[in-house]
Amino acid sequence: MVKMNKKALGLLSAAHFVTDLNQGALPALLPFFKEALNLSYTTAGAILLSANLTSSIIQPVFGHLSDRKPIGWLLPLAPLIACLGISASGFIPHYFLLLACIIASGIGIAIFHPEGFKTAYFFTGEKKATGMSIFAVGGNLGIALGPIWALILVTSLGLRGTLGMIVPGILIGGVLLFNLSEITSPVETAHKEAKKEERKPLTKDQKWTFFLLVTVATVRAWIQFGMATYIPFYYINYLKGNPLYAGKLVSTFLISGAAGTLIGAPLADRWGHKKFLHITLLLSFPFLLLFYYSSGFISFILLGIAGMVLISSFALTTVMGQATLPQHLGIASGMMVGFTMSAGGIGVTILGVIADAWGVPMAMKTILILPLIAFGISLMVKYPLKLKGER
Structure with a gap:
């Protein structure tokens, strides 16, 4: 049995945290x-669009390059650029000029994710979802703490x-630079071994399942970024509330999501990946709805539960995507994380159009129905697939 390497996952998770700290800061x-x-x-909203559109295009490209040749040397550089x-x-x-800065940050984020998730895959051991959650939670915490960190900086200075x-x-x-050889050696070894194997073309089931998984993850990201963006707009611009209060709400939502990543992954390994995905998408709807119509301390509780579940x-979903395309881990990682998060962020621009036309509350209400749409799509996912030549 292959053991989980928690040290390597911890280092990669820390880098993931710093990279996505910028992604979380931008909406705030x-x-x-x-x-x-x-x-x-x-x-x-177009500012967020510029970062996410850049990222959505670049991440699959870097994923493809990663499948062709190891590019682990970019891991220390990417968080710095972001x-x-x-x-x-x-x-x-x-x-x-502001758009240019945001695009540059988006490029740094885009470089990190495909190689980061691909590298983490080799340290996860047998329990893939549990191992990947250690790496993923770094990014979730970065996105969660990004708003409050950015708001502290700009309100103070x-x-x-x-x-x-x-x-x-x-x-x-x-x-990362100091530990680079330890982190990248398994990827380089796997790449050399993969050269000896014949790559088979993707089946129709693989393509369809992967497309559906990408779509589900995109809608989930739209909800996540929509909440992170429109809670500040709702409380700061619409209700004329305290910016720090809005930042605390957003961080409650996203920190709870990070906790949910760690708590949920072992449950997913135990209950079954597809079943767990269905349950969490369906349960997200009532908690988001209740949050919208709540106030005071109870709103923090409901929002926290919603974030944890969603x-x-x-x-x-990243592990499911990698399992569906096992010979294309780089592009699977780039699409399931980078592309879906970026494409979900593009949805925030649509919310901006809705907010300009009908007001911020209507944009918030639009977000509320998205979990039901994601749940409906997830019902069509065929998983796990029986792949030819699989042991």
Whole structure:
């Protein structure tokens, strides 16, 4: 039995945390960019679109390159690039230059995810979902703490406080560089062995199952980023509330999701991957609905439960995608994580159009129905697949 390497997963998880800290910070910074540059909701949403569109295109490309040749040397560089783009964003007085900074950060995020998830796969051992959850929770925590960290910086130091985002990027880059040979050696070994094997074309079932998994994960990401973006808009711009209060709500949602990733993965390994996916998508709907119509402390509890249930399948869907395309781990990782998160973020731009036309509350209500759509799609997933030549 192959044992789980918790040290390697911990290092990769820390890098994942720093990389996605920037992804989490961006939605919380949008109201400040909106005010500083006098933007509409649609143009503010386009800032997120620029990062996610860039990322959605680049991540599958890097996934494909990773399947052809190991590119583990990029792992220390990627978090640094991601942090550099966001740290510079608070100093930019022009909209298009701001987009350039956000795109640069998106490129750093895009470089990290395919190689990071592919590398983590080789350290997960027998319990794939459980092992992958250790790596995935770093990203979930980064996205969760990104809003509160960004809001602390800009409320304390002004918009130029974003410069503080560069510090974790420098630190983790150095740590990964020091441990690079240990982290990348299993990938290089597997790549050499894979060269000796004949790659078989994908079956129709593989293509259809993978497409459905990508779609489910995209809708889930749309919910996640929609909540992270429109809770601040709802409480800061619509209700004229405290920015830090809004940041605490977003972080409650996402930190609970990170906890759900760790708690849910062992349950998924025990109950069955597909069954667990169905349960979590279906249960997300009532808790999000109850949160919207609640107030005070109970809203934190309901939002926390909603985040825990919804995001608990994050590592799971990645493992399902990798199991569906076992000979294409790089592109499977790039699509299941990078593309779906980025494409989900693109959905936030649609919410911006809705908010401009019918108001922020309507955008929030749109988010509420998305779990039911994802659940309906997941019912069509055929998993696990019996692959030819499988032992």
